[in-house]
Amino acid sequence: MSAPVGGLRVSVRGSNHMITKSVLYDVILDRYTIDLNFSIGGLHVRGEDYARLISPIHTEQLRIKDGPSGAMAYYSPQFNVLYVPPYMTGAHPYDKALLLHELTHAVADYKGKNIYAYAGEASGYIVQSGFQMAKGFPCMRPDGSPAGAMWAKAYEIANKHGLAKHGGKGTHIKKAEWLGLGSLINAIEGYKHLTKDYQYASDGIAA
Ligand SMILES: [Zn+2]
Numbered sequence: 001m002s003a004p005v006g007g008l009r010v011s012v013r014g015s016n017h018m019i020t021k022s023v024l025y026d027v028i029l030d031r032y033t034i035d036l037n038f039s040i041g042g043l044h045v046r047g048e049d050y051a052r053l054i055s056p057i058h059t060e061q062l063r064i065k066d067g068p069s070g071a072m073a074y075y076s077p078q079f080n081v082l083y084v085p086p087y088m089t090g091a092h093p094y095d096k097a098l099l100l101h102e103l104t105h106a107v108a109d110y111k112g113k114n115i116y117a118y119a120g121e122a123s124g125y126i127v128q129s130g131f132q133m134a135k136g137f138p139c140m141r142p143d144g145s146p147a148g149a150m151w152a153k154a155y156e157i158a159n160k161h162g163l164a165k166h167g168g169k170g171t172h173i174k175k176a177e178w179l180g181l182g183s184l185i186n187a188i189e190g191y192k193h194l195t196k197d198y199q200y201a202s203d204g205i206a207a
Contacts, residue, residue: 015066016086019099021057023090024064024082027099028054032134035167036127040178041119045127047167049107050100056080062106073098075105082106094143097131112204117194118182125154125185126173130163150184157181 027033027050034047056062067073067083075082082102088095101124108115108123129139129151139147139155147155157178158164161171179196186194 015064017064017066017084018086018089019064019082019084020090021064023096024057024099024103025054026090027096027103030096030100030131032131032167033100036163038126038161038163038168038171038173040123040126040173041116041175043108043111043113043115043119043123045104045107045123049110050103052110053103053106056110073102075102075109077105077109080106080109093132093135093137097128097135100131101125101128109204114198116178116182116196116198118186118196119178121185121191121194122154122157122173122178122181125150125181126158126161126163129154130158133158133164150181150188153181153184 029051033050036050037046039045053062057064062080062082064082064084067085073082073084073088082099084099088098090096090099104124104127105120108120133139133155139152141147141151157173161168161173163171182194182196185191
């Protein structure tokens with residue numbers, strides 16, 4: 001809801017989404033996230049990397065905004081914005097797993113690294129699957145429907161590398177693995193822009 005004030009549209013209620021900073025802190029400080037330790041496509045992802053996002057989230061250098069209706073959630077490395085759907089509460093482990101996926105993109109952005117587009121997206125789905133598995137949910141999509149090939153592959157990689165149990169302990173996810181997952185992700189409508197190349201440009205989060 002907004003009202004025109006002095007020629008500017010000033011937000012009255014701020015936004016419609018229910019995902020607050022504290023929901024993100026819950027995800028970041030979840031035992032699962034703290035234990036994460038794996039590398040993929042030149043990016044090393046550890047629990048402490050997520051913890052470093054707390055400060056920019058607190059100061060709103062990394063902001064939470066309403067996403068377009070219909071979209072699940074996505075992170076913009078250009079604007080350091082996490083877009084979330086208004087209906088998402090953050091209460092269900094599926095929600096937290098999806099937020100962890102997006103925060104994984106923010107970790108790559110925070111590190112200011114250009115990584116392979118396939119690896120960047122694969123990392124998101126691998127931690128998302130690992131989180132769901134760690135919380136006792138079988139291989140399926142976040143909406144509870146049966147898993148397709150992409151989800152099955154993400155679960156398989158997360159499971160093989162111990163990302164559902166002990167955070168991976170520094171495991172290295174090989175290129176052939178994330179390339180395979182990347183190509184399955186690429187086949188999904190909405191991910192057709194993904195390429196195998198270094199293209200996941202991130203400008204870093206000023207903190
Ligand atoms: Zn993603």
